[in-house]
Amino acid sequence: MPRKTTTSSFGTTKREGHDASKFYSRNLYQPGVTEAPTECAEEQEIPPAVHENWFDRIYCTSSEQMAIPDNSVALAFTSPPYNNGKEYDQDMSLEDYLALIRRVAREVYRVLVPGGRYVINIANLGRKPYIPLHAHFYQLHMDVGFLPMGEIIWKKAKGANSSCAWGSWRSAKSPRLRDIHEYLLVLAKEQASRPDRGVSDMSGEEFMEATLSIWEIPPESARKVGHPAPFPVALAARVIKLLSYVDDVVLDPFAGSGSTCVAAAQLGRHFVGFEISEEYCALARKRISSFELASSKLASSKA
Numbered sequence: 155m156p157r158k159t160t161t162s163s164f165g166t167t168k169r170e171g172h173d174a175s176k177f178y179s180r181n182l183y184q185p186g187v188t189e190a191p192t193e194c195a196e197e198q199e200i201p202p203a204v205h206e207n208w209f210d211r212i213y214c215t216s217s218e219q220m221a222i223p224d225n226s227v228a229l230a231f232t233s234p235p236y237n238n239g240k241e242y243d244q245d246m247s248l249e250d251y252l253a254l255i256r257r258v259a260r261e262v263y264r265v266l267v268p269g270g271r272y273v274i275n276i277a278n279l280g281r282k283p284y285i286p287l288h289a290h291f292y293q294l295h296m297d298v299g300f301l302p303m304g305e306i307i308w309k310k311a312k313g314a315n316s317s318c319a320w321g322s323w324r325s326a327k328s329p330r331l332r333d334i335h336e337y338l339l340v341l342a343k344e345q346a347s348r349p350d351r352g353v354s355d356m357s358g359e360e361f362m363e364a365t366l367s368i369w370e371i372p373p374e375s376a377r378k379v380g381h382p383a384p385f386p387v388a389l390a391a392r393v394i395k396l397l398s399y400v401d402d403v404v405l406d407p408f409a410g411s412g413s414t415c416v417a418a419a420q421l422g423r424h425f426v427g428f429e430i431s432e433e434y435c436a437l438a439r440k441r442i443s444s445f446e447l448a449s450s451k452l453a454s455s456k457a
């Protein structure tokens with residue numbers, strides 16, 4: 155008899171006989187379970203001091219309060235924790251989880267320049283019931299004041315992957331959809347257009363590809379990077395090239411292994427990342443400095 159799989163921190167590929175009971179027992183799936191309110195960003199009176207050189211840094215603190223000046227970041231790109239059982243996830247109710255995302259959204263709104271963009275990579279969760287996180291995210295961010303600018307479908311696989319979560323095989327009784335995509339929600343602060351002009355660095359071909367609403371980019375290997383849910387640097391690079399100028403500051407409020415910051419550094423932008431896990435802060439810093447070391451070696455070999 156095939157062994158049952160369970161959902162692991164680094165993902166599950168095969169799903170025959172998959173035991174999802176642990177996943178569905180999480181507070182996300184228990185209506186009305188909320189934690190006692192914790193001290194939230196709005197209630198704290200003293201904002202963190204802003205360092206003189208506040209960018210080109212990974213901060214090992216929560217992005218609910220960021221030591222960044224108002225109106226100073228051109229683009230934020232992130233993939234938030236999904237609260238679905240990765241090792242860094244807390245077991246929050248949907249309400250508590252969305253309250254965290256809202257606190258971070260307010261901070262991102264504060265630090266963005268007018269016309270600055272916030273792009274959020276998000277997937278929907280579960281099947282019993284299905285939680286359309288992207289719908290919650292739209293509502294929440296529009297309530298904060300963001301303007302929705304469009305939506306990119308990130309197609310992560312061609313189709314024929316190893317997932318066998320059929321639901322009811324060849325029967326209309328209860329077939330399950332097998333997601334091969336995630337969303338990138340594109341939001342803007344106050345206005346759709348950047349009021350300033352800067353240097354853009356896209357070829358015509360890159361611009362044509364990036365302005366289509368479906369992006370086909372292979373996923374990143376969690377094991378290779380050493381983080382349970384990294385997105386590919388190539389995904390961040392496409393967002394950064396499309397939506398920011400050279401020398402802009404790019405923020406990732408849930409930086410993980412630092413993929414956004416690596417892409418920003420590679421593309422001549424400044425970066426700033428927030429991440430609560432010390433392990434992932436160290437990993438992000440290591441990935442950024444390996445890139446910086448490689449590029450300084452390249453520069454000195456050319457000199």
Ligand SMILES: C[S@@+](CC[C@H](N)C(=O)[O-])C[C@H]1O[C@@H](n2cnc3c(N)ncnc32)[C@H](O)[C@@H]1O
Nearest residue numbers: 216217234235242384385408410411413429430
């Ligand atoms: C989906 S992962 C981001 C992965 C990242 N895009 C990458 O390529 O590695 C979300 C990250 O958010 C971090 N996190 C969770 N709550 C946070 C908070 N309040 N502030 C900052 N980071 C947080 C988690 O530790 C996790 O590493």
